[in-house]
Amino acid sequence: MYFIIESGSTKSDWVLVDNKSNQSFFSTMGFNPYFHSADIIEAELKNNAEIMQVAPEIKGIYFYGAGCSSPELNAIVEEGLGRIFVNATILVEHDLLACAYATYNGQPGISCIIGTGSNSCYFDGQNLLEEVPALGYVLGDEGSGSYFGKQLLSAFLYHHLPQDIEADFIATYQLDKDLIVDRVYREPNANVFIASFMPFIAKHKENTFFSEMVYKGFKHFMQVHVCCYDNYKETEVHFVGSLSKIFEKELQRAADDLSIQITSIIQKPVIGLVNYHLQYILKSEIV
DSSP: EEEEEESSSHHHHHHHOOOOEEEEEEEEEEOTTTOOOOOOOHHHHTTTTHHHGGGOOOOOOEEEETOSSSSHHHHHHHHHHHHHHHHHHEEEEOOOOOOHHHHOOOSSSEEEEEEESEEEEEESSOOOOOOOOOHHHHHEEEEEEEHHHHHHHHHTTTTOOOHHHHHHHHHHHHOOHHHHHHHTTTOOOOOHHTTTTTHHHHHTTSSSHHHHHHHHHHHHHHHHTTTTTGGGGGSEEEESSSSHHHHHHHHHHHHHHHTTEEEEESOOTTHHHHHHIIIIIIIITTT
């Protein structure tokens, strides 16, 4: 049996595939080696009875995660997983490769991640090109949950939110300046905390304040992460992540402004990721 895992900073989607292509789905917190140690990964998995039950039978782990961008960082995740899946061969790769695999349809394309963070790549079926770096939630992550969360929190603290939305924010979260500053600057996983306000933005997405915020953020993302590729106007462009689907209207509006042709929007890339593995990577292992 094999586990194929797509992990952002907030959550991980796990798919268990047996030798007859039967699939079972699990979820855990996200594992990002910038923020999570091998000890944290081990502890989280030990608390998941379903995963622990099948762990001894796992032959291979294919883990694609946010922050898995160097051998040193990948080794953190590999160590944490290795303590649980003692009989498995473990492969750890960047979530950008998962995005490319999940959206590949036989044609070269630009694949874009918009989740807690954001990134893009060009994939032709064999070679992956990352034209601009992912700079994280402080310097980059344009158009992502953390990007919009920062704008929401700033607007709230500066009293720039529409009055009715400000009242709803206070009633929903009971936060003030001191609590927000403490959570952002003094506690771990600030990016996940900041991105956690996306459901509130989605709740009010028809309000012009937020629809314009999201549209401008998506346009900024495309200007940085799509327009950087040669012939982007003639190339298939794919988006993965729940924000792309929830705010599809704003995404399409931004794309139209820049003459970008959106080929697909995939809310949960793990399904396409599994299909890619069954077709190209595990073909000889699965009946």
